[in-house]
Amino acid sequence: MRFSKLLIPTVKEVPSDAQLPSHIYLLRGGFIQNAGGSGLYNFLPLGKRVLDKVRRVVKEELDRVGCQEVSLAFVTPASLWQESGRYEKYGKELLRFKDRKENEFVLGPTHEEMMVNLVRQSVKSYKQLPQHLYQINWKFRDEVRPRYGLMRGREFLMQDGYSFHVDETDMKREFALMEETYKRIFRRLGLDFRVVEADSGAIGGSGSKEFMVLAESGEDTLVVCKSCDYGANIEAAKRAAPAYTPKPLSQEGKVATPGTTSIEAVARFFDVDATQTLKIVAKEAHFEGGKSEIVLFALRGDDALQEVKACNAVGADDLSDASEAQLEALGLPAGYLGPVGLSDEVKICFDEALRGATAMVCGANEAGYHIAGYAVPEDITFVDIAEVREGDRCVHCGAELTHTKGIEVGHIFQLGTRYSEPLKCEFLDENGKAKPMVMGTYGIGVSRLLAAIIEQHHDDKGCIWTKESAPFTLEIILGDAKNERAKEVAESLYEVIGDRIEVLYDDRAKERFGAKMKDFELMGIPFALIVGKGVNDGKVELVERANGERHYLEIGDDLAETAEALLATIADLQSKRG
RNA sequence: CGGGGUGUAGCGCAGUUUGGUAGCGCGCAUCGUUCGGGACGAUGAGGUCGCAGGUUCGAAUCCUGUCACCCCGACCA
Numbered sequence A: 001m002r003f004s005k006l007l008i009p010t011v012k013e014v015p016s017d018a019q020l021p022s023h024i025y026l027l028r029g030g031f032i033q034n035a036g037g038s039g040l041y042n043f044l045p046l047g048k049r050v051l052d053k054v055r056r057v058v059k060e061e062l063d064r065v066g067c068q069e070v071s072l073a074f075v076t077p078a079s080l081w082q083e084s085g086r087y088e089k090y091g092k093e094l095l096r097f098k099d100r101k102e103n104e105f106v107l108g109p110t111h112e113e114m115m116v117n118l119v120r121q122s123v124k125s126y127k128q129l130p131q132h133l134y135q136i137n138w139k140f141r142d143e144v145r146p147r148y149g150l151m152r153g154r155e156f157l158m159q160d161g162y163s164f165h166v167d168e169t170d171m172k173r174e175f176a177l178m179e180e181t182y183k184r185i186f187r188r189l190g191l192d193f194r195v196v197e198a199d200s201g202a203i204g205g206s207g208s209k210e211f212m213v214l215a216e217s218g219e220d221t222l223v224v225c226k227s228c229d230y231g232a233n234i235e236a237a238k239r240a241a242p243a244y245t246p247k248p249l250s251q252e253g254k255v256a257t258p259g260t261t262s263i264e265a266v267a268r269f270f271d272v273d274a275t276q277t278l279k280i281v282a283k284e285a286h287f288e289g290g291k292s293e294i295v296l297f298a299l300r301g302d303d304a305l306q307e308v309k310a311c312n313a314v315g316a317d318d319l320s321d322a323s324e325a326q327l328e329a330l331g332l333p334a335g336y337l338g339p340v341g342l343s344d345e346v347k348i349c350f351d352e353a354l355r356g357a358t359a360m361v362c363g364a365n366e367a368g369y370h371i372a373g374y375a376v377p378e379d380i381t382f383v384d385i386a387e388v389r390e391g392d393r394c395v396h397c398g399a400e401l402t403h404t405k406g407i408e409v410g411h412i413f414q415l416g417t418r419y420s421e422p423l424k425c426e427f428l429d430e431n432g433k434a435k436p437m438v439m440g441t442y443g444i445g446v447s448r449l450l451a452a453i454i455e456q457h458h459d460d461k462g463c464i465w466t467k468e469s470a471p472f473t474l475e476i477i478l479g480d481a482k483n484e485r486a487k488e489v490a491e492s493l494y495e496v497i498g499d500r501i502e503v504l505y506d507d508r509a510k511e512r513f514g515a516k517m518k519d520f521e522l523m524g525i526p527f528a529l530i531v532g533k534g535v536n537d538g539k540v541e542l543v544e545r546a547n548g549e550r551h552y553l554e555i556g557d558d559l560a561e562t563a564e565a566l567l568a569t570i571a572d573l574q575s576k577r578g
Numbered sequence B: 001c002g003g004g005g006u007g008u009a010g011c012g013c014a015g016u017u018u019g020g021u022a023g024c025g026c027g028c029a030u031c032g033u034u035c036g037g038g039a040c041g042a043u044g045a046g047g048u049c050g051c052a053g054g055u056u057c058g059a060a061u062c063c064u065g066u067c068a069c070c071c072c073g074a075c076c077a
Helices: A021-028 A045-064 A078-084 A112-122 A168-188 A263-270 A307-314 A324-329 A446-456 A484-497 A513-523 A533-537 A559-577
Strands: A032-034 A041-043 A075-077 A095-098 A104-107 A131-140 A155-165 A193-197 A208-214 A220-225 A231-233 A253-256 A278-286 A292-300 A318-321 A347-351 A360-363 A369-374 A401-416 A426-428 A434-436 A438-445 A474-478 A503-506 A527-531 A539-544 A550-554
Touching (some): A021 A032, A021 A446, A078 A104, A112 A131, A112 A155, A155 A168, A208 A231, A208 A446, A263 A369, A278 A307, A278 A360, A292 A307, A307 A318, A484 A503, A484 A527, A484 A559, A527 A533, A527 A559, A533 A539
Parallel strands (some): A292 A347, A474 A527
Antiparallel strands (some): A032 A041, A075 A104, A155 A438, A208 A401, A220 A231, A253 A369, A360 A369, A401 A438, A426 A434, A527 A539, A539 A550
């Protein structure tokens, strides 16, 4: 395509509110444009091309393993969401509205309900299973805080797939297949990523895995093992039981400890390590239906509460800090909370790390007092609610765990019958017995991938698109439009290879060489062919965007031959770089 | 929702303290000179100063309200 005919509004300056390289370069390179509202973007011709490239990779890999593309209604009747119980639960992110007849609708943020509805109407027999249907469509989530351009928009392109099975075993087979398929997709896009264990969140279900593109700017914290391939979102990370070696206490029983309301102060007072203390984190847990209660979480003194884990442990939707007044109402003195002498009304959860701990120091539930020599009871239930720290040990191999940042670009879930049961999505088995289908669900943030690719592939000059994501493979740069010979060569080469590979021909007469090079670097097209001064010596120059390397090609008498040599060189370099 | 910040030309900003003709850079248009790393000169187009109300002879500037956007914390592809 000719640059002179395309709308590619590259700019030197960007709004100062753009922070991340991906946001800055997507705006500057003329890929996207803010649509006038927070988290809403228009895709300009160049951005749309990249989006389509990425989308195609996703579609090809899914189709290859037998998934079927469909397109569901974007506007979803609220009644479906009421049936699944998510209408109440999903909260304000769900955009709700009414039509002219006062019927209620939602703008689909995800489509479990709609897809289940589709399948329950048309699939009745085990003979029709399994089925895997997906779509690549725009989603709207009224995010609390959209940010970072395409990274977290309110409107975003998502691939969402749903599989339906006769039993758990078959669903798990599909789950494993999708894990492999997603890996292929992200590999093809040239991403450095990690598959990690994850929390299932609002979607529900049991096992889930996230695909994380490793990047400093990532919004998620990952726990990864330095030795084996274990990785998990910090919200779901496990660790081996930390070592516990208490030292003898100089005092036992109830001890007056005025002014020691922090773990640090308590440890100093008793001259023990923080590991030998027990701390209580008090939270107000909010449950479905608006109920809430105060819950105490008992952790080892050196650990921190992981709120997502804690939520799951008590089955709450959300946790907030408990106020001192709320604690007092239950007779609990802030700063001296402990696991002893609690009334039956107060719920308490013990973290795994406390299992078998003895000779601990904990609050006495009396202001100004601690208990020394507390032994954690053995007949209680322990739950995993502590945040895994760097330096903790891997549950699989015992090696050291470390933290890293990641961008979530994919998430796969083993749903089970979370939706098929309430929505009565059933089939008849061999015995004519009705059973709920067992489901899996799989999602990729397609528009977010553009941002993730740039986060991993850019330099101080602009984008560096990977082979399969690039809007064009080659840009032909006509150095000086007044140079007749150069123009002739550029035009001819463009004509010859224009339908063999994707070429952007920068034929602009009003821009000079420097500006064209800057635009090339900003747009991040993998190769540029400079047709300029060199033609006088019978040469053109092929530049690689990623490393700046230049390769000189002779212009033969037959430009068709030159074109072939050019294509061969590009193919060669592409295979060399992977 | 809590805390912080910003709204002035398509983009980036100054002007607001101390009320008095709305400015600069980029970009855009025309002409000329340039032409291998974001050229130069000349001329020109483009703004109800986020919105509403108030104070005043007079408001971008002061007051009140309101909206939007951005950044830091609780959610998600």
